[in-house]
Structure formats: structure tokens, C-alpha cells
Amino acid sequence: MLENLGRPGRVLLLGGTSEIGLAILAALRAPADTQVLLAGRDEQRLEAAGKDLPFRCAVLPFDALSAASQRSVIDRAFADGPVDVVIAATGVLTPQEELDRDPALAARMIDANFTSHVTTLLAAAGRLRRQGSGTIVVLSSVAAVRPRKANYVYGAAKAGLDAFARGLADALAGTGVRVLLVRPGFVIGRMTAGMPAAPLSSTPAQVGTAVAAALESRASRVWVPRALGPAALALRLVPRPLWRRMRR
Numbered sequence: 001m002l003e004n005l006g007r008p009g010r011v012l013l014l015g016g017t018s019e020i021g022l023a024i025l026a027a028l029r030a031p032a033d034t035q036v037l038l039a040g041r042d043e044q045r046l047e048a049a050g051k052d053l054p055f056r057c058a059v060l061p062f063d064a065l066s067a068a069s070q071r072s073v074i075d076r077a078f079a080d081g082p083v084d085v086v087i088a089a090t091g092v093l094t095p096q097e098e099l100d101r102d103p104a105l106a107a108r109m110i111d112a113n114f115t116s117h118v119t120t121l122l123a124a125a126g127r128l129r130r131q132g133s134g135t136i137v138v139l140s141s142v143a144a145v146r147p148r149k150a151n152y153v154y155g156a157a158k159a160g161l162d163a164f165a166r167g168l169a170d171a172l173a174g175t176g177v178r179v180l181l182v183r184p185g186f187v188i189g190r191m192t193a194g195m196p197a198a199p200l201s202s203t204p205a206q207v208g209t210a211v212a213a214a215l216e217s218r219a220s221r222v223w224v225p226r227a228l229g230p231a232a233l234a235l236r237l238v239p240r241p242l243w244r245r246m247r248r
């Protein structure tokens with residue numbers, strides 16, 4: 001999808017050190033002159049991540065908890081030309097017990113997982129609409145399907161993000177701009193370190209491959225693994241007394 005533009009493609013990764021985001025970039029079949037903008041808060045780690053990618057990489061400062069940064073990151077990304085793909089991969093998974101002890105942490109988690117995506121992606125959508133082209137990739141989660149007592153604040157933020165992404169896709173229909181909604185299950189990696197893997201778990205590389213393939217097709221949403229789609233339907237049907245007993 002980045003091959004026939006007649007100019008080098010440009011990709012923005014919000015959450016520029018995200019394992020899943022970087023795996024998506026690594027799986028993209030894109031020319032070597034593609035420019036990748038890695039947006040995040042740790043310049044050194046962003047630069048190190050860029051060195052591992054087969055593209056021309058640059059770093060943009062981005063703190064998802066700062067309203068000014070949410071605005072400026074999109075201005076800066078589009079300042080040097082069109083952006084073809086925006087990947088929204090920022091996220092944190094704060095344990096529910098910590099949120100119970102300090103509800104202020106819950107507000108920060110919702111800002112990182114939901115509010116910052118709404119503000120940055122609305123701004124990006126405006127730019128892409130004017131371009132008449134582009135794709136927004138949103139990292140939702142199976143956690144959006146039904147809140148679990150083990151992480152219901154995270155689930156609530158993801159449910160909000162998932163609803164936002166579906167509304168945004170409808171709002172952009174016919175403009176040439178596409179939204180790809182990605183719903184992974186448990187992904188074994190940095191975010192879930194120390195947690196026992198759940199059924200139908202995957203790796204960042206598997207998510208990357210699935211997203212890269214979906215970008216090449218006309219898909220508007222992708223479950224990773226695919227079997228999670230029907231499994232999610234079943235999750236919605238589990239009787240509530242049973243659901244409540246789930247420990248995680």
C-alpha cells in the first residue's frame with residue numbers, strides 16, 4: 001500500500017517504542033525510502049528502535065498525558081508532507097489493585113489509553129480528510145468486549161477507544177481515509193510481563209503480520225488471532241454470575 005504513491009510513503013507511530021507498533025512496522029512490505037516517524041517520550045529508546053527498522057526513521061517528542069503534546073505531535077508529523085499511515089499504539093496496563101489504591105492513576109491510564117487517542121486521531125483525521133487519503137490503525141483489545149473485574153478500568157478505556165474508532169470509521173467513509181481496528185487478545189510481551197498467558201494469546205510479531213496483511217486488503221477490523229472473533233461472541237454470552245467468578 002506504500003509502494004505506488006509516486007513519492008516515499010510516510011508512517012507515524014504514536015507510541016514509538018511499542019512492541020506491537022514496531023512489529024507492525026517490521027512486517028510492512030514497504031520500500032526502504034519510506035519515512036517512519038516514531039513519536040514518544042524517551043528519545044534514546046526511540047532512536048534505538050529506529051535503527052532496527054529497514055526504513056528512514058525520525059523521532060518526534062510525544063507525551064500522551066500532555067494536551068499540548070497531543071496537539072503538537074500531529075502538527076509536527078504533517079509539517080513536512082502527507083502522512084499515509086497513522087498507528088495509534090500508545091497504552092499502559094496499570095494493575096487494577098494499584099488503581100483501587102490510587103484512583104488518580106486511573107485517570108492517567110484513561111488519558112493514555114483513550115483520551116489521547118481521541119484528540120490525536122481527530123486532529124490526524126482532519127489532516128487525512130484534507131489529503132483525501134490515508135489509513136488510521138487503532139490498537140483496541142479483546143478487553144473492550146466485556147469488562148472483567150481483574151482489569152475493568154483498562155477494559156472501559158479500550159471499550160471507549162473501540163467505540164471511538166468505529167464511529168471515526170463511519171465518519172470518514174467516502175473520504176478516501178480508512179480506519180483499521182485491531183483487536184488482539186493477550187499479547188506476550190513487555191505490557192503483560194509477569195502475567196500467565198491467556199488462551200488464544202499471540203506475540204507482537206504475530207500481531208504485526210496480521211495487521212500488515214490487513215493493511216494490504218480492504219479489511220476494516222482484524223482479530224489476532226482470528227479465532228478470537230468468534231470466541232469474543234461467546235464471551236458476551238457467559239452468564240454474569242459465572243463471569244463474575246473469573247479471577248483474571
Ligand SMILES: NC(=O)c1ccc[n+]([C@@H]2O[C@H](COP(=O)([O-])OP(=O)(O)OC[C@H]3O[C@@H](n4cnc5c(N)ncnc54)[C@H](OP(=O)(O)O)[C@@H]3O)[C@@H](O)[C@H]2O)c1
Pocket residue numbers: 014015016017018019020021040041042062063064065088089090091092112139140141142183184185186187188189190191192
Ligand atoms: N500487550 C497486550 O497484551 C495487548 C493486547 C491488546 C491490545 N494491546 C494494546 O496495544 C497497544 C500497544 O501495546 P504493546 O503491547 O506494544 O505495549 P508496550 O510495548 O508497552 O507499548 C506501549 C507504548 O505506549 C507508550 N506510552 C505509554 N504511556 C505513554 C505516554 N504517557 N506518552 C507517550 N507514550 C506512552 C509506551 O512508551 P514508553 O516506552 O515511553 O513507556 C510504548 O511506546 C496498546 O494500546 C495496548 O493497550 C496490547
